[in-house]
Amino acid sequence: MFGYWDALYFVFIFIIGLILAWLLNEWAKNSGMGTRETGDGTKIFISGEDPDRVVPGFEHLEGHFTGRNVMWGLTYALKRFFTVLRADHTGLLTDYVSYLLITTAFVLGAILIWG
Amino acid sequence: MNGEAILPYIIIIPLFGAFSMPIVSLAGRKAREAWAVLISALTLVVASALFYHVWDTKEIIVYTLGAKTPFGQGVDFPIRIVWEVDLLGAIMVLTVAFVSFMAILYSIGYMKHDTGLEKYYTLILILELGMLGIAITGDLFNFYVFLEIMSIASYALVAFRNDTWEGIEAGIKYMFVGSIASSFVLLGIALLYGQYGTLTMGYMAIKILENPTVTAKVALALFIAGLLFKSGASPVHMWLADAHPAAPSSISAMLSGLVIKIGGIYAMARILFSIYSPLANKILEAYNQPYINMGAIGWVIIIFACLTLIIGNAMAVIQTDMKRLLAYSSVGQIGYILLGLGIGLAAYGTQTGEVALAGAIYHTVNHALMKALLFLVAGAVIHEVGTRNLNELSGLAKTMPKTTFAFLIGAAAIVGTPPLNGFASKWLIYESSAVFNPVLGAIAIIGTAFCTAAYVRVLYTFFGRPSERIANAEDPETSMMLPMLLLVLAIVVMGLFPWQISDKVMIPAARMLEQFKFEYIQALISLAGGA
Numbered sequence A: 001m002f003g004y005w006d007a008l009y010f011v012f013i014f015i016i017g018l019i020l021a022w023l024l025n026e027w028a029k030n031s032g033m034g035t036r037e038t039g040d041g042t043k044i045f046i047s048g049e050d051p052d053r054v055v056p057g058f059e060h061l062e063g064h065f066t067g068r069n070v071m072w073g074l075t076y077a078l079k080r081f082f083t084v085l086r087a088d089h090t091g092l093l094t095d096y097v098s099y100l101l102i103t104t105a106f107v108l109g110a111i112l113i114w115g
Numbered sequence B: 001m002n003g004e005a006i007l008p009y010i011i012i013i014p015l016f017g018a019f020s021m022p023i024v025s026l027a028g029r030k031a032r033e034a035w036a037v038l039i040s041a042l043t044l045v046v047a048s049a050l051f052y053h054v055w056d057t058k059e060i061i062v063y064t065l066g067a068k069t070p071f072g073q074g075v076d077f078p079i080r081i082v083w084e085v086d087l088l089g090a091i092m093v094l095t096v097a098f099v100s101f102m103a104i105l106y107s108i109g110y111m112k113h114d115t116g117l118e119k120y121y122t123l124i125l126i127l128e129l130g131m132l133g134i135a136i137t138g139d140l141f142n143f144y145v146f147l148e149i150m151s152i153a154s155y156a157l158v159a160f161r162n163d164t165w166e167g168i169e170a171g172i173k174y175m176f177v178g179s180i181a182s183s184f185v186l187l188g189i190a191l192l193y194g195q196y197g198t199l200t201m202g203y204m205a206i207k208i209l210e211n212p213t214v215t216a217k218v219a220l221a222l223f224i225a226g227l228l229f230k231s232g233a234s235p236v237h238m239w240l241a242d243a244h245p246a247a248p249s250s251i252s253a254m255l256s257g258l259v260i261k262i263g264g265i266y267a268m269a270r271i272l273f274s275i276y277s278p279l280a281n282k283i284l285e286a287y288n289q290p291y292i293n294m295g296a297i298g299w300v301i302i303i304f305a306c307l308t309l310i311i312g313n314a315m316a317v318i319q320t321d322m323k324r325l326l327a328y329s330s331v332g333q334i335g336y337i338l339l340g341l342g343i344g345l346a347a348y349g350t351q352t353g354e355v356a357l358a359g360a361i362y363h364t365v366n367h368a369l370m371k372a373l374l375f376l377v378a379g380a381v382i383h384e385v386g387t388r389n390l391n392e393l394s395g396l397a398k399t400m401p402k403t404t405f406a407f408l409i410g411a412a413a414i415v416g417t418p419p420l421n422g423f424a425s426k427w428l429i430y431e432s433s434a435v436f437n438p439v440l441g442a443i444a445i446i447g448t449a450f451c452t453a454a455y456v457r458v459l460y461t462f463f464g465r466p467s468e469r470i471a472n473a474e475d476p477e478t479s480m481m482l483p484m485l486l487l488v489l490a491i492v493v494m495g496l497f498p499w500q501i502s503d504k505v506m507i508p509a510a511r512m513l514e515q516f517k518f519e520y521i522q523a524l525i526s527l528a529g530g531a
Helices: A007-030 A067-077 A079-088 A093-114 B009-025 B029-057 B087-110 B117-136 B140-158 B165-196 B201-210 B214-231 B238-246 B249-275 B278-286 B294-317 B322-346 B351-385 B401-415 B421-436 B438-462 B478-496 B498-514 B519-525
Strands: B061-064 B082-085
Touching: A067 A079, A067 B438, A079 B294, A093 B165, A093 B214, A093 B238, A093 B294, B009 B029, B009 B117, B029 B061, B029 B087, B029 B117, B029 B498, B082 B087, B082 B117, B082 B201, B082 B519, B087 B117, B087 B249, B087 B351, B087 B478, B087 B498, B117 B140, B117 B249, B140 B165, B140 B201, B140 B238, B140 B249, B165 B201, B165 B214, B165 B238, B201 B249, B201 B278, B201 B519, B214 B249, B214 B294, B238 B249, B238 B322, B249 B294, B249 B322, B249 B351, B249 B498, B278 B294, B294 B322, B294 B438, B322 B351, B322 B421, B322 B438, B351 B401, B351 B421, B351 B478, B351 B498, B401 B421, B401 B438, B401 B478, B421 B438, B421 B478, B421 B498, B478 B498
Parallel strands: none
Antiparallel strands: B061 B082
16 A cells, blocks of 8 residues: 555565575676686685685674675775765865855756746 | 643743853753753653644644734734744654753763853753744744754854864854855845735745745745755755764754754745645646746755765765764755655645655654764764774674664664664655656665665674774763663654554644645634734
8 A cells, every 4th residue: 555564565575685696696606717616716706805804803704795795896886976976075165155056056047947 | 732822832941941051050060951951851841742732633823922913903914923833843843852852861971071061051952942943933034033043053063162173164164154055045035025025924825826926936946945055955965064073962963863854854845835835836827827836846856855865875885984974874864855845746736745745754753863863872982982983993882782782773774674763754755756756766765775885884893893992982871871772762662653653643744734725824814803
């Protein structure tokens, strides 16, 4: 029903997500450079984080894909976007005022034309 | 219970508390703290009574300052200041009073090493007073006065710790650009007053309905631009990332939790729905009369909402300063609220619009609780460890378990994890945006992906191996823990009854705001008989 939540949606989405992750993992294994069942040859490149490196405090997760891998993937894929965002946040008062004036001009223009 | 009889006390109590604070402070530190807690607790009691009255009766309270009716003798238009409280206003009043009470309670332990506290408590009560005034006023100039009271108290509180360059710089930047934004709002009010000769919101709505001029459109543009700034929407959000982290954490909780909502979102909603009535403009359009296209204005807000929720949440991902991360996250969450508001306007008159608007109101309340909690946690961490650099906070869960638990709940709620309160409100916004336009739904989900990444990173740090820096840290004293635990409780309890709250409070508030029967105007006009 519109405006309400059905818990089943969440379960469905979660199951679909798990299947997608498993398929992706299988695909990566098959298209990997290695020819062996175990060892370095089968290693999947999951992120810039070395999967063999033990993260201090997270020894029990050695060999698993952790949040760090996902985080690396996110920031690496969007490196250029983040660089632009960072460069735009100059911290200069003049820029703040400029953005305020640009915003006001845009809103005024939009309302006078379409409003 | 008479709503009109209790309404003035929502202003009188904090006003009296603020100005008597320097005198009470002469009796010592304990008296000062007890006075601040007592005043904010009393304000919370009055706010609760006011909310219950409006919710129970579903009637708008109209109170005239200094007379029984706002209509002057011998004239048929309102000349006196009126306060007009509908359900949205009452929800805001209760939220402001509750979070302010938590912040003041927290300040007892958090600010105990600071000096000049009589000024601090005076300013914090003035800040609360300004926000409460904005939530209850039905007069445009009175709204501007309360907006400035709130803003000036905020500027001073951001720069309260004037022994560091950060607070001073952030305060000056905030004051400078904030004053320009306020002047836009004032110019908008001046244009409307010049054109229509009234300042009473309900009466102004009638005047605009009779003759929607270009001046009214220009004034609306100035209001939207000024209030987008006050709400911290992109691309005018940059002051927020400077100001909120620089303030003491109890103040950051109020700035992020309340000030940007009341001074920005609520004010915008009030002006858009109560003064520039979308229903009236739809009627004018149907009769081929000159009208203001409120649907197009809804889309303008939606554009800023999408920009805000992507930029705010994305910037949160790359922060290493915990409070800066929370500040950018606030920008991101404002994006969701603006999205709900924009869809509420663009899809006015449909169920989608109503659900979106209810979601926006719901998320405003939820975010106030969640962000207040997260900033209070950040304050506890700074208080104990002395740094807010995330790279130095590894393993905090071992030495500050209760604080980390509070952060876990706050983070899970803000990300929108069921069954916490943030989920229900975000769901209403996702669902209505997906129905209205699937692209908007997708943008909202992308924003949440960034939001999740930002908070998971903090939690990963907190649950890592303890670093040397946090070795001697421990959970803070009771006066700091209690507000955090109360906020956790509020988040969990609200999460347990999401649809009941939505059905019984948020949807009726959205309906009252939409004014399908011109309720806001009717409530004012009903007093005309007494003139």
